[in-house]
Amino acid sequence: MNLPRRHLMIGLAGLAGTAATYARAETPLTSDAPKGHVDTAVQRVPFYGPHQAGVTTPRPEAGIMAAFDVVVRDVDGLEDMLRRLTERGATLTAGGPVPERDPNLPPADSGILGDNITPDNLTMTVSLGASLFDKLEGLDRLRPRQLQRMVEFPNDALVPANCHGDLSIQFSANLPDTAMHALRDIVKNMSDALVLRWMQEGNVPPVLPAADGTTPSARNFLGFRDGSANPDSNDADLMRNVVWVQDGAEPAWATGGTYQVVRVIRNFVERWDRARLSEQEAIIGRRKMSGAPLDQPDANEHTVPDYTAGDHTPMDAHIRMANPRGPDADKHLILRRPFNYSNGIASNGQLDQGLLFICYQADMELGFLTVQNRLNGEPLEEYIKPVGGGYFFTLPGVANAGDYLGSALIMAARQS
Amino acid sequence: MFSLKPTAFAVSITMLAGAPVLAADPSLDLVAPLADYKIYVAENTAQLVADTDAFVEAIKSGDLETAKALYAPTRTSYEKVEPIAELFSDLDVTIDARADDYEHAEADPNFTGFHRIEYALWVEDDTAAAVPFAERLMADVTDLDARINALTFPPDVVVAGAATLMEEVAATKISGEEDRYSGTDLWDFEANFAGAKKIYALLRPLITDDAAFIEKTDGNFDEVDEVLAKYREGEGFKHYEALTDDDRAFLSSRVNTLAEDLSMLPGKLGLS
Numbered sequence: 168m169n170l171p172r173r174h175l176m177i178g179l180a181g182l183a184g185t186a187a188t189y190a191r192a193e194t195p196l197t198s199d200a201p202k203g204h205v206d207t208a209v210q211r212v213p214f215y216g217p218h219q220a221g222v223t224t225p226r227p228e229a230g231i232m233a234a235f236d237v238v239v240r241d242v243d244g245l246e247d248m249l250r251r252l253t254e255r256g257a258t259l260t261a262g263g264p265v266p267e268r269d270p271n272l273p274p275a276d277s278g279i280l281g282d283n284i285t286p287d288n289l290t291m292t293v294s295l296g297a298s299l300f301d302k303l304e305g306l307d308r309l310r311p312r313q314l315q316r317m318v319e320f321p322n323d324a325l326v327p328a329n330c331h332g333d334l335s336i337q338f339s340a341n342l343p344d345t346a347m348h349a350l351r352d353i354v355k356n357m358s359d360a361l362v363l364r365w366m367q368e369g370n371v372p373p374v375l376p377a378a379d380g381t382t383p384s385a386r387n388f389l390g391f392r393d394g395s396a397n398p399d400s401n402d403a404d405l406m407r408n409v410v411w412v413q414d415g416a417e418p419a420w421a422t423g424g425t426y427q428v429v430r431v432i433r434n435f436v437e438r439w440d441r442a443r444l445s446e447q448e449a450i451i452g453r454r455k456m457s458g459a460p461l462d463q464p465d466a467n468e469h470t471v472p473d474y475t476a477g478d479h480t481p482m483d484a485h486i487r488m489a490n491p492r493g494p495d496a497d498k499h500l501i502l503r504r505p506f507n508y509s510n511g512i513a514s515n516g517q518l519d520q521g522l523l524f525i526c527y528q529a530d531m532e533l534g535f536l537t538v539q540n541r542l543n544g545e546p547l548e549e550y551i552k553p554v555g556g557g558y559f560f561t562l563p564g565v566a567n568a569g570d571y572l573g574s575a576l577i578m579a580a581r582q583s
Numbered sequence: 584m585f586s587l588k589p590t591a592f593a594v595s596i597t598m599l600a601g602a603p604v605l606a607a608d609p610s611l612d613l614v615a616p617l618a619d620y621k622i623y624v625a626e627n628t629a630q631l632v633a634d635t636d637a638f639v640e641a642i643k644s645g646d647l648e649t650a651k652a653l654y655a656p657t658r659t660s661y662e663k664v665e666p667i668a669e670l671f672s673d674l675d676v677t678i679d680a681r682a683d684d685y686e687h688a689e690a691d692p693n694f695t696g697f698h699r700i701e702y703a704l705w706v707e708d709d710t711a712a713a714v715p716f717a718e719r720l721m722a723d724v725t726d727l728d729a730r731i732n733a734l735t736f737p738p739d740v741v742v743a744g745a746a747t748l749m750e751e752v753a754a755t756k757i758s759g760e761e762d763r764y765s766g767t768d769l770w771d772f773e774a775n776f777a778g779a780k781k782i783y784a785l786l787r788p789l790i791t792d793d794a795a796f797i798e799k800t801d802g803n804f805d806e807v808d809e810v811l812a813k814y815r816e817g818e819g820f821k822h823y824e825a826l827t828d829d830d831r832a833f834l835s836s837r838v839n840t841l842a843e844d845l846s847m848l849p850g851k852l853g854l855s
């Protein structure tokens with residue numbers, strides 16, 4: 168029998184709704200939604216705490232980095248904006264039913280997640296740019312000491328429209344729609360204070376667990392595992408040293424915050440895909456498939472490279488320049504939390520994709536700036552081009568429901 | 584379908600009969616503002632015809648400088664009533680389409696109207712090239728004026744028009760892409776803004792239960808005025824490029840907030 172299935176279904180539905188539903192569940196139709204996962208949809212990252220979420224919390228699949236211009240006039244306006252942003256962050260990351268409105272009004276919510284917002288591991292990490300401290304009276308003296316406008320490195324070709332900003336929000340979530348829903352919410356509810364300046368979406372490809380149950384690092388768009396040598400984000404002591412600003416290092420309000428560096432780095436993937444495997448591995452300093460260091464090619468990505476053992480790893484390999492693993496190596500650690508991005512094609516017909524590089528550190532100079540300065544001139548530069556981004560200071564966490572983002576900064580600004 | 588609210592029902596009766604009907608429902612106070620708005624639109628389309636006449640005359644006589652000087656002021660009366668003008672989509676396309684609306688951009692034979700003329704004057708630097716488009720524009724605005732006079736204004740279009748005008752600014756003016764050859768975007772910006780303010784001012788007395796909305800909206804309109812005032816020059820405005828990044832961001836925030844808030848107007852006034 169060759170009856171078109173769709174017709175059969177409609178016939179069944181007409182006769183008995185429940186039977187049709189049952190039949191559909193067994194063999195999905197073309198138009199049925201891909202099946203969501205209840206267990207991941209309900210995952211919630213705590214919003215309150217000494218630090219904001221989205222830095223040392225696990226990096227989910229989807230990310231958006233959005234930079235805004237802040238158009239408030241004074242510290243009162245800034246406080247109002249930060250309070251409302253906190254309220255949106257707390258609401259969206261907790262999830263729950265969308266408020267109903269009179270149908271003759273535009274709906275309160277974009278509706279892209281339906282009438283019940285799933286938390287889906289959403290985090291919204293709010294950071295401030297140097298330009299905000301320049302702009303608002305009374306704020307300049309409270310600027311984090313190392314917060315500056317992003318500088319241009321020799322290999323950069325920065326596109327002004329994709330750089331800097333007074334405030335950044337990093338959205339992370341299991342699903343891209345959850346992150347996008349949150350961005351849409353902010354754009355809709357905060358338009359009087361926040362004007363979107365640039366944004367970049369990205370993703371982390373999920374990886375199947377290895378035989379021993381661990382999950383290997385995800386691959387970036389060069390096909391290499393990315394994150395292997397990252398400091399352990401579950402090690403609270405280490406994170407205190409590497410990521411979180413401690414008392415005394417910065418203006419008091421900044422304790423518990425961190426420096427956020429964002430770099431939109433295009434990858435010339437056609438060219439990379441035409442480079443010999445041995446060259447690719449020499450440029451990065453790791454085996455492509457396993458991520459093992461070149462001096463121990465049969466080990467795994469977490470094996471620590473040994474640069475004293477012969478010349479297996481070229482001096483100018485990316486990982487060796489980024490971290491020569493000398494005696495002061497711990498001082499220069501950074502926590503990388505990047506996403507891959509793909510923006511269609513460039514005007515020359517080549518794929519426009521790359522790495523939405525994001526890293527966090529307690530000290531800009533010892534962290535990103537030192538590492539990037541070491542990397543200047545690396546052979547990898549032939550295949551990459553930083554085109555956008557900015558430097559921001561991630562605000563300390565929101566202690567509890569009575570607190571709000573940046574409350575310590577606002578309080579300090581009021582004390583003259 | 585069968586649960587039409589009294590207001591909406593009464594309003595549709597008004598439309599059918601083509602004559603104002605007053606009813607006990609206070610929302611039907613819309614009738615007076617609608618009549619006032621119709622006068623406003625008619626004045627503007629009449630002005631558009633008169634201004635276009637002078638503009639076209641300058642083009643035909645080969646007076647490039649005068650033609651350039653008249654381009655922006657001629658457009659303003661169109662920009663003020665854009666939500667109503669857009670009811671005639673055929674004319675909106677021939678009068679106000681942009682090169683991006685066509686596959687072959689400026690070279691596209693279907694590209695006509697203000698922006699085609701703008702292109703001829705500023706880029707081709709040639710009044711002769713503009714003549715056929717100028718003649719077409721004259722015919723189109725005359726047609727528009729006649730059609731508007733015969734039109735019964737749909738209340739929902741008028742009330743939603745305030746937000747529509749702000750959407751216009753947010754979508755095409757704030758980026759400077761509308762008048763890209765001449766840089767006269769701030770003229771349009773001001774005109775869209777004046778059109779929105781007119782509608783809001785007519786309806787404002789009907790919003791009796793939301794002082795916060797009125798206060799916020801009044802404030803946002805005033806703030807846009809203040810920023811725009813910085814760019815006034817002679818009878819009009821400076822080149823779009825004079826707009827600083829900070830002011831652009833500020834205007835963008837106010838325009839988007841106005842669009843957001845004014846999108847509540849139809850619902851607030853019981854229109855569905």
Ligand code: HEM
Nearest residue numbers: 389391392393394395396397432486489490522538539551
């Ligand atoms: C598109 C640009 C980049 C690509 C494709 C890339 C790729 C990689 C890869 C494949 C690794 C080895 C695996 C790992 O440890 O994660 C790595 C390591 C690393 N990268 Fe990058 N990277 C890029 C940009 C950067 C930038 C901008 C920085 C900082 C300025 C940076 C700093 C590091 C550091 C610190 C390591 C670890 C080195 C170690 O301790 O062994 N990378 N990168």
